[in-house]
Amino acid sequence: MALETSPSPIVASAPGPAPEPADARMTPRAKLVLLVLCAAQFMVALDFSILNVALPVLGDDLGMSRADLQWAVTAFALPSGGFLLLFGRIADLYGRRRLFLAGLTLFTAASVLATLAWDPTSFLAGRALQGLGAAVIVPTGMSLLTTTFREGPQRERALGISSTLMSLGFTIGMVLGGVMTDALGWRSTMGLLGVAGVAVLLLAPGLLTESRRPERPRLDLPGAVTVTGGLLSVIYALSTAAEGGFGRTDVVVSLVAGLVLLAAFAVVESRAAEPLVSLSMLRRPTVAFGNLAGLTTFATMTAAIFLLTLYLQDVLHLSAFRTGLVFGVEGVVAVASGTVASKVIARFGTRTTLVAGLLGQAVCTALLLGIGRSSGAWLTLVAISLGVIGHLWAIVAYGVTATSGLPDGEQGLATGLVTSSQQIGLTIGIPLLSALASAHTAALRSDGEDATGAALGGIKLGLGVDAAVLAAVAALVAVGLRTRRGARR
Known part of the structure; x- marks a missing residue:
């Protein structure tokens, strides 16, 4: 299934700035x-x-x-x-x-x-x-x-x-x-x-x-009830676990109930005459792998920002204002990156841009493993600012990938999936990696490490897992969106 959505003359053009395509003007x-x-x-x-x-x-x-x-x-x-x-x-x-x-x-x-x-x-x-x-x-x-x-x-x-x-x-x-x-x-x-x-x-x-x-077909009420209930339960469990841990009874019950409801939703949709979510749509590689990439890039970036906020304030003892300035630079870079993302897609294709974005974010996150007890603010600023370039490329490319090739009548559903991936990613990244970092910090403390060293060790573990997940998903997306003809994408 081809993913390229831009006219081929753009792809074949010579290096250097290309004029804006007529059909891109608004x-x-x-x-x-x-x-x-x-x-x-x-x-x-x-x-x-x-x-x-x-x-x-x-x-x-x-x-x-x-x-x-x-x-x-x-x-x-x-x-x-x-x-x-x-x-x-x-x-x-x-x-x-x-x-x-x-x-x-x-x-x-x-x-x-x-x-x-x-x-x-x-x-x-x-x-x-x-x-x-x-x-x-x-x-x-x-x-x-x-x-x-x-x-x-x-x-x-x-x-x-x-x-x-x-x-x-x-x-x-x-x-x-x-x-x-x-x-x-x-x-x-x-x-x-x-x-x-x-x-x-x-x-x-x-x-x-x-x-x-x-x-105006009928609304799939059983599908609506099961998917909404399942998402609410899973989001509640993960949001609550960020503060209270995954061992709490309400967290475990909600997580299990949510997964059961989502499994029931899949069964309901496979039998519904007019399903809320067409399973055939979910089987499209563009929809499945596009949304996987979107969920991953949002989850890992928000988790990294959270962990780095802890690092800057708890390890380097920067003020909230100076910490905000670090991420303010990231915001400026995000604007510049987002404005060129569509041009990168036009030049190289959505698949290549998506994979490159995920890998770029992974590499920059891995660079953050070099942060230390007394220095690392500049490394944080540079790495997270470069990482957001890949993050923005991945965001734009996954949105294009997951909504391309679909009729207008399914765009609401497709964009609902896209935004669900985004919101779930925003929700699960912080609790999962912060729980992992907190557990490792506690283990280091019990082994005799001081508070600063233990906090730094937990943060580094979280960042390492963050980078590894990005790299693994980039590989999955590269394989899953591979074109039949092996054309460059």
């Missing part, structure tokens, strides 16, 4: 549509990280214990990851524009509720409703993007810009959250999201056009 209206869709995705990405630094201050203000602060994250992560597939499919059936606007309205109202929260219950309700709105915005926004911009250079460029802004939003959120909390208080972080939601809502109705399947 009309002014198309640029405004892309601006609206990217702004919505950026807003959701910002919400993933903007509150992290503010949690201790928030807890003191609302009377939440340190043990309960994880719910500020989990309350958002559960619905935002659990309902993605369901809303992606509903958008296919009943209208993407309509659902996108409904999701924006819900997200904006929920942000206002979280801003004005008077106690933990009202705040967590706002966070949960934000997550539900995000579960609507992300797949509908992506499917509107892939149906608005035709397959080929134009869609690759649009996906490159969108992916860059999503990655940038996650990074900026960590820096912006600390600055705004110090200057204006934690409520300003939620208020910013409300203002952004209003701005997008003012522009979106006049720019977006409705799209849906011409026929």
